[in-house]
Amino acid sequence: MNAPHDFSPRVDPRPVPAAMLQALRARFGERCSTAQAVREQHGRDESPFPVTPPEVVVFCESTEDVAAVVALAHEHAVPVIPYGTGSSLEGHLLAVQGGVSVDVSRMTQIVRLNPEDLTVTVQAGVTREQVNREIRDTGLFFPIDPGANASLGGMAATRASGTNAVRYGTMRENVLGLTVVTASGEVVRTGTRAKKSSAGYDLTRLFVGSEGTLGVITEVTLKLYPLPEAVSAAICHFPSVQAAVETTIQVIQMGVPIARCELLDANAVRAVNAQSKLGLREAPMLLMEFHGSQAGVKEQAQTVEAIAGEHGGEGFEWASSPEERTRLWTARHKAYFAGMSTNPGCRTVTTDTCVPISRLAEIIDISVQEAAASGLPHYIVGHVGDGNFHLAYLVKEGDDAQRATAERLSMQMVQRAIALEGTCTGEHGIGLHKMGFLLDEAGAGAVDLMRQVKRALDPRNIMNPGKIFEL
Numbered sequence: 001m002n003a004p005h006d007f008s009p010r011v012d013p014r015p016v017p018a019a020m021l022q023a024l025r026a027r028f029g030e031r032c033s034t035a036q037a038v039r040e041q042h043g044r045d046e047s048p049f050p051v052t053p054p055e056v057v058v059f060c061e062s063t064e065d066v067a068a069v070v071a072l073a074h075e076h077a078v079p080v081i082p083y084g085t086g087s088s089l090e091g092h093l094l095a096v097q098g099g100v101s102v103d104v105s106r107m108t109q110i111v112r113l114n115p116e117d118l119t120v121t122v123q124a125g126v127t128r129e130q131v132n133r134e135i136r137d138t139g140l141f142f143p144i145d146p147g148a149n150a151s152l153g154g155m156a157a158t159r160a161s162g163t164n165a166v167r168y169g170t171m172r173e174n175v176l177g178l179t180v181v182t183a184s185g186e187v188v189r190t191g192t193r194a195k196k197s198s199a200g201y202d203l204t205r206l207f208v209g210s211e212g213t214l215g216v217i218t219e220v221t222l223k224l225y226p227l228p229e230a231v232s233a234a235i236c237h238f239p240s241v242q243a244a245v246e247t248t249i250q251v252i253q254m255g256v257p258i259a260r261c262e263l264l265d266a267n268a269v270r271a272v273n274a275q276s277k278l279g280l281r282e283a284p285m286l287l288m289e290f291h292g293s294q295a296g297v298k299e300q301a302q303t304v305e306a307i308a309g310e311h312g313g314e315g316f317e318w319a320s321s322p323e324e325r326t327r328l329w330t331a332r333h334k335a336y337f338a339g340m341s342t343n344p345g346c347r348t349v350t351t352d353t354c355v356p357i358s359r360l361a362e363i364i365d366i367s368v369q370e371a372a373a374s375g376l377p378h379y380i381v382g383h384v385g386d387g388n389f390h391l392a393y394l395v396k397e398g399d400d401a402q403r404a405t406a407e408r409l410s411m412q413m414v415q416r417a418i419a420l421e422g423t424c425t426g427e428h429g430i431g432l433h434k435m436g437f438l439l440d441e442a443g444a445g446a447v448d449l450m451r452q453v454k455r456a457l458d459p460r461n462i463m464n465p466g467k468i469f470e471l
Contacts, residue, residue: 009049009091009432009466013098016055020076024058024100027068031059042081042101045088046336047433048347048395048403054081054095059103063179063187063218069102070216070462071185077460082212084125084151089350090431092158092211096466102216104153110134111219119176119193121221124153131222140224143168146427147333153217158429159209163332166252166385167259167291168225170427175208179219183458193221206453211429212464214457228291232301233260233319233328236308237283241265241368241380243311244284245361248384250307252357256300260289261385262332265368268379271338276331281315286384287332289325332381339379339392346377346394349406352434353417354388354426363420367391367413374405388426414440430468438469 024032033039034056043053060066073080079099086093095101107125114120115138122131127149131142146155146162154160156178161170168174177191190203207214238244241263248261263286264272270282288304290297305316319325331338340348355363364380371378371391382389391413393406414424414437424430424437439447447469454461454471461471 009052009094009096011052011096013055013095014078015098016078016100017076020072020078021056023072024056024069028058028065031061033057033059039101041086042083042093042103043095045086045091045093046348047089047091047094047431048349049091049094049432052094052096054101055098057083057101057103059106061106063181066102066104066181066216066218067185067187069100070181070183073100073462074184074460077462079462079465080216081464082153082157082216084154085127085149087148087150087154088158088431089352089428090425090433092429092431092464092467094432096432099462104151104216104218107153107218113138114193115140115224117193118224118226119221120224121177121219122152124151124218124220126152128152128155135224138224139227141227142174142222142224144171144174147336152220152222156208156217156220157210157212159427161383161386161388161427163260163262163329163383165383165388165427166261167257172205172208174223175204175220176223177221178204178207178217180207180215180217182215183460183463187218188215191221209429211431211467213454213467214463216463228259230294230297231289231291231320231325232297233287233289233325234301234304235280235315235317235319235328236286236288236305236313237281237315238285238308239283239312241284242361242365243313244286245364245384247286247304247308247311247313249357249360250311251304252385254303254307256303257292258288258300258304258385259291260287261383262287263380263382263384263389264332264335265380267377268335268339268381271342271379272331272335275334275338275341276327278327278331286313287328289329335379335381336392339394343377343394343396345397347397349393349395349403349410350428351391351410351413352388352425352428353413353422354386355417355420355422357387359420359422360384360387360389363413363416363422364389366416367409370409370412374409376402376405376409383426386426387422411437432467435467435469
């Protein structure tokens with residue numbers, strides 16, 4: 001097992017030449033910033049790594065803006081790091097080789113809405129909440145929900161998923177096409193609005209999940225779905241995490257078309273209670289949601305309630321009103337920060353393993369035992385309906401001993417996941433933190449093939465260098 005990336009990533013900045021900086025200022029004016037506060041904001045995400053700022057930040061408002069920045073960067077061999085909302089958990093946006101941060105957060109236009117075809121094209125800075133607000137009147141919605149109000153460009157770049165993935169899939173299944181600025185500054189478009197195509201290499205899937213290492217995504221064409229006739233959420237408490245997971249496995253294996261199935265352990269419930277004043281029983285809990293017709297939702301819920309009862313589940317509570325459902329899901333989405341707030345001054349080392357659903361109980365059981373024995377504060381949340389869960393270890397910032405313990409536990413968990421034919425990352429991506437794990441999972445031959453693709457598309461190694469693998 002290869003060690004994860006060093007606690008302090010290797011920083012080897014390439015200076016931005018004065019001529020390039022002058023050209024950026026001439027074109028972008030006040031949208032080009034070298035202010036320390038702005039640079040530091042763009043050099044820190046939600047990962048446990050220290051601040052690693054770029055030398056300059058450019059706020060882009062169009063594909064043409066991005067192309068102009070990248071063309072200059074290509075000319076001067078300067079790194080380019082895409083930046084959306086800064087919600088990465090794996091160090092994707094850290095400027096470990098210096099360079100320019102391309103901030104797309106002002107690219108917030110809905111480019112084209114085609115409700116009759118169930119598609120929408122958006123600029124990369126549009127967030128998932130924004131797109132759903134703006135298409136609400138069409139009776140459609142975009143279901144991919146990673147929790148954070150992330151930008152859709154960033155979600156495509158990391159192949160994100162989240163709470164609805166068990167029914168609607170991930171970004172991989174829901175991106176039809178992209179506009180991408182390549183490493184040379186050329187603008188290319190991949191895919192179409194057609195539901196399928198056999199035309200050439202699947203470039204869309206190549207860029208989805210590439211984490212900014214092959215190009216900068218500036219527009220995304222997405223699949224939309226009709227809003228379900230009926231939606232109902234439910235919570236159920238269990239005597240143990242194991243019992244909750246066994247319930248989930250049986251629900252999925254029986255083919256119940258559940259839309260969401262989220263696990264919170266007692267520590268996570270305690271944290272969201274403290275932050276959101278929910279008054280939930282502080283025991284392992286499943287938070288579920290059912291979509292469909294009135295009759296279908298009722299049938300799904302009755303089936304799941306019966307299965308839960310077989311595993312000691314009790315206290316089944318329903319939330320049918322939009323307000324109550326929103327309250328519960330808002331608490332779930334805030335679990336990450338709620339957990340951190342229980343230990344002020346801490347940082348989080350968050351795992352992201354995903355395994356075949358039949359092996360989920362096995363890996364969670366052992367991982368929970370190890371976490372409890374370590375003495376580190378921790379909590380579990382998970383999209384357990386698709387075999388993905390996050391065990392978050394809370395470590396004091398600057399405490400190398402705690403950090404080493406968390407990384408050791410994370411490594412042991414990844415070893416188990418790979419042995420069970422799973423993955424080191426179900427949705428967060430590799431970034432800096434899981435570079436060693438990628439080699440263990442994919443093997444040297446596959447990683448070398450990835451390097452060949454990288455070198456072919458980015459021969460000067462300017463696109464988010466130092467991420468996914470070393471060149």
